[in-house]
Amino acid sequence: MTEKTRVAILGASGYTGAELVRFLVHHPKVSIVALSANRKAGQTMGSVFPHLAPYDLPVLTSIDEVDFAGVDFVFCALPHGTTQALVRSLLEGPHGGRLRIADLSADFRLTDAADYETWYGHPHQAPELQEEAVYGLVERNRQAIRSARLVAVPGCYPTSALLPLWPLLEAGVVEADPLIVDSKSGASGGGRDPKEGMLHCEVSEGVYAYGIGSHRHGPEIDQELSLAAGRPVRVTFTPHLMPMNRGILSTIYARLKDGVCMADARKVLEDRYRDEAFVHVVPEGTLVHTRHVRGSNLALIGLHEDRTPGRVIVTCVEDNLVKGASGQAIQNMNVMLGFEETTGIAQAPMFP
Amino acid sequence: MTEKTRVAILGASGYTGAELVRFLVHHPKVSIVALSANRKAGQTMGSVFPHLAPYDLPVLTSIDEVDFAGVDFVFCALPHGTTQALVRSLLEGPHGGRLRIADLSADFRLTDAADYETWYGHPHQAPELQEEAVYGLVERNRQAIRSARLVAVPGCYPTSALLPLWPLLEAGVVEADPLIVDSKSGASGGGRDPKEGMLHCEVSEGVYAYGIGSHRHGPEIDQELSLAAGRPVRVTFTPHLMPMNRGILSTIYARLKDGVCMADARKVLEDRYRDEAFVHVVPEGTLVHTRHVRGSNLALIGLHEDRTPGRVIVTCVEDNLVKGASGQAIQNMNVMLGFEETTGIAQAPMFP
Amino acid sequence: MTEKTRVAILGASGYTGAELVRFLVHHPKVSIVALSANRKAGQTMGSVFPHLAPYDLPVLTSIDEVDFAGVDFVFCALPHGTTQALVRSLLEGPHGGRLRIADLSADFRLTDAADYETWYGHPHQAPELQEEAVYGLVERNRQAIRSARLVAVPGCYPTSALLPLWPLLEAGVVEADPLIVDSKSGASGGGRDPKEGMLHCEVSEGVYAYGIGSHRHGPEIDQELSLAAGRPVRVTFTPHLMPMNRGILSTIYARLKDGVCMADARKVLEDRYRDEAFVHVVPEGTLVHTRHVRGSNLALIGLHEDRTPGRVIVTCVEDNLVKGASGQAIQNMNVMLGFEETTGIAQAPMFP
Amino acid sequence: MTEKTRVAILGASGYTGAELVRFLVHHPKVSIVALSANRKAGQTMGSVFPHLAPYDLPVLTSIDEVDFAGVDFVFCALPHGTTQALVRSLLEGPHGGRLRIADLSADFRLTDAADYETWYGHPHQAPELQEEAVYGLVERNRQAIRSARLVAVPGCYPTSALLPLWPLLEAGVVEADPLIVDSKSGASGGGRDPKEGMLHCEVSEGVYAYGIGSHRHGPEIDQELSLAAGRPVRVTFTPHLMPMNRGILSTIYARLKDGVCMADARKVLEDRYRDEAFVHVVPEGTLVHTRHVRGSNLALIGLHEDRTPGRVIVTCVEDNLVKGASGQAIQNMNVMLGFEETTGIAQAPMFP
Incomplete structure (x- = not known):
């Protein structure tokens, strides 16, 4: 042995x-x-x-x-x-x-x-x-x-942004600018140090955005996406605190490049993650919930078309602690x- | 009497x-x-x-x-x-x-x-x-x-998008396109009819986006913003279900028009709402929480600068039931x- | 004026x-x-x-x-x-x-x-x-x-125990011993000082009993019930922390005195509180929830018969902060x- | 293989x-x-x-x-x-x-x-x-x-009552009457069928007792405790719905038999469960939380002395779904x- x-x-x-x-x-x-x-x-x-x-x-x-x-x-x-x-x-x-x-x-x-x-x-x-x-x-x-x-x-937020975005940028199917990452996290991301703002009474039954335009995970996302895109990328990134313990959902707003359709973008992600144990692209029309990955090492990626042609909305969930x-x-x-x-x-x- | x-x-x-x-x-x-x-x-x-x-x-x-x-x-x-x-x-x-x-x-x-x-x-x-x-x-x-x-x-989501956006569009300080409205709502918005998806076990300890790119409140927002902008507006709108009962937070991504600075945008909102009893613009650097308006008829608006010049992030909270x-x-x-x-x-x- | x-x-x-x-x-x-x-x-x-x-x-x-x-x-x-x-x-x-x-x-x-x-x-x-x-x-x-x-x-827990118990003891319809008060409280009772045990991650999605057999609200309840009973009373009192912000429910176990029936006990409470604005005895068969008094100065009292004759279960809810x-x-x-x-x-x- | x-x-x-x-x-x-x-x-x-x-x-x-x-x-x-x-x-x-x-x-x-x-x-x-x-x-x-x-x-509630009580009754260290089992359960015990009372808005941020004096798990507990005690036992049992998904805490009120001390009762439980993989008796002074067993097959038992000599308070937690x-x-x-x-x-x- x-x-x-x-x-x-x-x-x-x-x-x-x-x-x-x-x-x-x-x-x-x-x-x-x-x-x-x-x-x-x-x-x-x-x-x-x-x-x-x-x-x-x-x-x-x-x-x-x-x-x-x-x-x-x-x-x-x-x-x-x-x-x-x-x-x-x-x-x-x-x-x-x-x-x-x-x-x-x-x-x-x-x-x-x-x-x-x-x-x-x-x-x-x-x-x-x-x-x-x-x-x-x-x-x-x-x-x-x-x-x-x-x-x-990787940071908890960056993981949820990078898993869907780097293949899309590397494949050149979405524009590198603008990219908006609106992320929602559970409270365990705030750690166990006692802070007034993390008390149950302050976290439950409410939501808010923080670190707006200035959170440290922004440049971390930028660094990795710049490598993927082969050019400098700067995302707009807003974290939010959710009244829950675990889970991150990033809702990502991007634009397809000219001549690219939703099916192309979907194919990029599906091909990229087909053989991965922990990252799954859910079928068209399926919604991803943080509760579907709670406690596991999984990340789920959803891909959605906006009413406005050419705009794509990507969702990615993970358990922030896993x-x-x-x-x-x-x-x-x-x-x-x-x-x-x-x-x-x-x-x-x-x-x- | x-x-x-x-x-x-x-x-x-x-x-x-x-x-x-x-x-x-x-x-x-x-x-x-x-x-x-x-x-x-x-x-x-x-x-x-x-x-x-x-x-x-x-x-x-x-x-x-x-x-x-x-x-x-x-x-x-x-x-x-x-x-x-x-x-x-x-x-x-x-x-x-x-x-x-x-x-x-x-x-x-x-x-x-x-x-x-x-x-x-x-x-x-x-x-x-x-x-x-x-x-x-x-x-x-x-x-x-x-x-x-x-x-x-007005609808619960549209109220939280329109209160900050129509003055900004009417005053011409932000571009009418793109406008991204990422909204987070408590579960009471889903009503009291028993549905599996609204059970406590299905709602608590998790978040998800739904109606992505196709929610009916999108065209309602469009209609009113088009009137304000004097031109057709179509927002990208994504609602999310939060593990809480009450409250909506809309995080809104917009661009300042050329030559407009953050202070201009702030002044538009502050002037517009100075004498309103129920809509308040919070001071620079202050974050708005849904819990700060819970149970009341108040809406709070925050205005934030992104790392990327010219991009503005607007937050608006209300109690969805009030x-x-x-x-x-x-x-x-x-x-x-x-x-x-x-x-x-x-x-x-x-x-x- | x-x-x-x-x-x-x-x-x-x-x-x-x-x-x-x-x-x-x-x-x-x-x-x-x-x-x-x-x-x-x-x-x-x-x-x-x-x-x-x-x-x-x-x-x-x-x-x-x-x-x-x-x-x-x-x-x-x-x-x-x-x-x-x-x-x-x-x-x-x-x-x-x-x-x-x-x-x-x-x-x-x-x-x-x-x-x-x-x-x-x-x-x-x-x-x-x-x-x-x-x-x-x-x-x-x-x-x-x-x-x-x-x-x-009065303390938050004692209020919920005393409102139903003192009239019952004063009227002599329940035995003064044993009296068991099993109380459940929301987290706001723990105050706003940052403590690890009151963090959202430590309070949500779980319950526990604390101060078992030794909480300071025990003697406070004893003091007032002794006055009501005209003899020394010592209750068994166990507080519990609930994953919620507001509300206390006390579930109280007592015995009817010999020759007393449930209707007698009910009549004592109903007579006592008929003209009170803030304390209501709910009808037979009705359950009291803390959520039915949230944010208000109301207390609701329910009275229930056990399977075992002569045993009575009293429930009382209030908003602990109100x-x-x-x-x-x-x-x-x-x-x-x-x-x-x-x-x-x-x-x-x-x-x- | x-x-x-x-x-x-x-x-x-x-x-x-x-x-x-x-x-x-x-x-x-x-x-x-x-x-x-x-x-x-x-x-x-x-x-x-x-x-x-x-x-x-x-x-x-x-x-x-x-x-x-x-x-x-x-x-x-x-x-x-x-x-x-x-x-x-x-x-x-x-x-x-x-x-x-x-x-x-x-x-x-x-x-x-x-x-x-x-x-x-x-x-x-x-x-x-x-x-x-x-x-x-x-x-x-x-x-x-x-x-x-x-x-x-076994039923979810009975498991949490029986694990601590049957050894105590079988060993004859506590009286078989009265026994009061005050149980608190998460919402998953209510199943996935859509019912108004199980909606998030109806369950979160509040607690209540139900099935008071008449829940079907009462006779199930009675049956097994009667076997353990060698005489008919009828408990007073009150279930409560907690604003959480998983977990049951039963707070149990009993009396030591004459001549029995807390250490005797503790020894009975510790001896009984020393070699068990899934049932643990926690050390004196330790509190059991449902969150300490969440998602696992563990049950934890705590034993506590009341202010009133001879009265014992037993706590037992488990994950109701596990x-x-x-x-x-x-x-x-x-x-x-x-x-x-x-x-x-x-x-x-x-x-x-």
Whole structure:
């Protein structure tokens, strides 16, 4: 019997950390050997997340206490900005030759140092790794991910925008401008830190748009779509907070290029995703709901014609904590380590 | 002491009917004399809507049983398509000279008979009234409403799109094309008829877009914006169902005309609504939530600049059952009957 | 025209503070002259509670900045434990002869100093006022409230337990032991302070019991029921957190005394509440929902027979922020100041 | 390689049917060969439950069309009352010698024909099978289940009451009277048939008690507790509808027998469930939430002391669709067929 890959999860006390654990406790190829959470060091995972109490898990430690000599793979689920120096120290440290890392923060998603500084307000502390990191949209970058040391797991919103848009732009069936991405997310995207605006009374029974015209996921979408289109793309992106826990729906407004019809656009997406396990294009006339993917690593894409000829409305749903974060991170790990890509993340959606 | 206006509510067993009652039981100038609900005739309002049980209300009857000789004002809250013949019979009947009507259905919103037939699938049965009816967006058509016999209360979605857009188009500060209206609505908009898709398990914890590119509120918005712009306008309109009961948020994407800046657009809206009781433009940088208007007749408008110069994002929130239906209907009645416009509908929003 | 009563709300930045404002802005007899919130002093109420932005309200100040020379009536909506010294200083200060106070905290609810110390962990700082304060369950203590300087507004849970139980115990139709009160509350009872356990993701889509066997509202219920029964009563009380914002349902298990039948118990409650504006006993066979009182000052009581003869199940619903807090506080003020008891709090429930 | 067990799900268009599929598509020992839903015959499972569209499943048929020659195991997830004749015909038919059945309806839960008729309003149509059927509370009846042809899967509410109560009664540590079971359930227990009372607007943001003193799950609980106690037991049982999709919490009020202390009661439960995979007793001071078991086959039991000595409050949570229905049904199947008991139902809870 082969030995299991030894996995550490840094930042295990957040929702994405818990979600990694939810999948990995049943992943047949890995073993969780370390869980860090600086502010909750010394506590059990079961006390921090009682739904995980039934599982035999390492006690939470500070990052400093993790013995990376016994770790093969690291999931970083730390707040933005705190990962850069840490990842460098890991990769340049004594175990750097062996360690491979999937980072769920935004720290390595933007490849351009100036862009990073503009949007995150401080210079990047490991710009050479920023260049090296592979953007972990598996369906697009699978080849590069296989050999990557460091994968930047895409943001939750960008994943839902990129999955439908990059094939359409790469194939040249839609115009690169204007592109409007109107995204709706559940509250788990806001994390577990207590904030007045995330209280139940403030989130339930209401919706609002935030970060209008200025959200950091905008430039992340731009970067990847620019690569796909072969020209600079700047989307209009508006996130909204929904009164629900999980799920992102992006409603995307685009224009078909002259001479292109809806069937052409549909064919591009269907061809692109026909053999993918986690991304499905739904049949014409079918509506996609976030509840149809809840708890699973699936993304569903719908394609719709507007009343106005030439305008197309694309819808894409995912579970923001799974395909938009932890599930996609494990999908990346599976690719990086040569496992079957669906291992441990093949669970069916949970409805209702 | 002046006698009170005698009000009948036809279709009182739906959510908009109940909402009319909620306000009217405390309206000092009117008295509810008849409540109809054909399928629930004979039942008390308190058995159909227990939250109204404390109030002394007429028993539900069929429409045929309503004695219009004792009625001054009629609210029609009937399903689309069932109102046309009824309204004609009322206005042409023995009490037609006295009766005034606010219709909450879609039957008299489209002024063009051909448009109506296209979108509603059958010829209009009272086309002369279709022309006569005044579109009851009070802030725009107050003058015509004063003397109207028949007011078509605007749809819930159109209200949230028109309040910000018609002043901007009329003033010529934004382009009439493209205009994208991405709207999010609570479930009460779906009515009280039992449908699988509206069950709690099907609505909570998820979102989806429906009627994509083909919802009937699209042409209603077009009609009114075309009047404002002085040219044909066709919006791209996508409604979404939110896991909440009340509230609509419309996120609107437009372009400033050449030479126009954000401040110009803001000034247009602020000037237009400065003296309005129910429509407020929030200060720059402020986000509008549906929960800030819940239960009230208020609409809030936010104006935001995109990263891309010249693109503007407008947000508008309302309570779909109040400003988007029953509250606006009473506002119309107040104007038609010469009452102070806020009478009976000045309640503060309920949060949380 | 009579001058309006000048009202100060201390602790206006919590949900009960906002709820007081929601009602008082339309109360015809009072004028809000001061709003305090130490940590948010200097902010406008509209920035703290955007749903109140449309109203012309005093800017938030610290308590020290309130000029009580211009205040007639004070609502204290401060955290438990912080009110005692303040209320004493107000009543013993230069304006003490005029000021009247409704305190929404738990500080003056328990009349026994030892009980207070046991349950709240520190000696009471104004024990003489603890004795003087009238327990503001208006339907029971209306007479004493009329002339009270200081009213202790009942707790949200106790209100829902006491309204049905005290008449039954006073009339001697149910046994005083055992009494089991299983209460379910919405999340607004947890306040607006950011706590992990009150985040949307932690509250929605789940329920739990807390404070089992040890919640502070237990002794408050005991105290009042002991008075009603004329003997010491100790209830078993379990509060539960519901995934909703507003509403409390208490399901109460009791035994009829020998020789008493259900009709007797029903008659006691019906007779007791026949003339009350805010407390209604629903007909036999009718179920009470929290949603039937949402946003209103109503409480509904249902009475049900168990399969096992002699056992009775009583249900009582209220809106925890209204009849369970701010609405009841205003009801007390109306009684204290000789206003019609329903003034300003007669709003119909909001459903859905 | 062994052949897989061929499974049919009758009544696959309800929530419990879908939930069986969710687990069984990843169960390594079985293959779904037939799905019936009379009213939706001819449709694909993916059109009825889009979250299952990614799976290769049989098209829905009427029951008559199922070829039981190719079926080894049957899950009946049909409405109450419709299963009796069908099960008899299956067990007495040509394949009766091979077929084994887990019935999720209430049809075979009550073993007494008279009781059944009293509570379900008509004579049982297969009383001999009523006697033969094994009550499928695996943790209690594992031995009998192994060889059963027909298992009656316990009701959702009874499961949550019985798991903690039967060991306590069997061990004689709590009194058999009075026992009060106050249960709170999510809306999925109400099924997928469109009913006004189950609409989102009617369920969200409110709670209520129903079936007070008269719910059919009362006698089911009585039957099993009477067996455990060795004397007739009649509980007071009140179900409540919660504004959430999944989960049941039962709060149970009991009395310790004279001479028994809390530690004794705790020891009984801990000993009983120490080796169980799906039932856990949480440590003293820990609260159980329905969200800690959501989506999983787990049940958690908490034990709490009241302020009044001798009174104990027991809490038990489960996911009503999993341990309360489909998960427990599969657990029964695993036992009946000699599979490892956790096969296919070991998924971790999903939080948030």
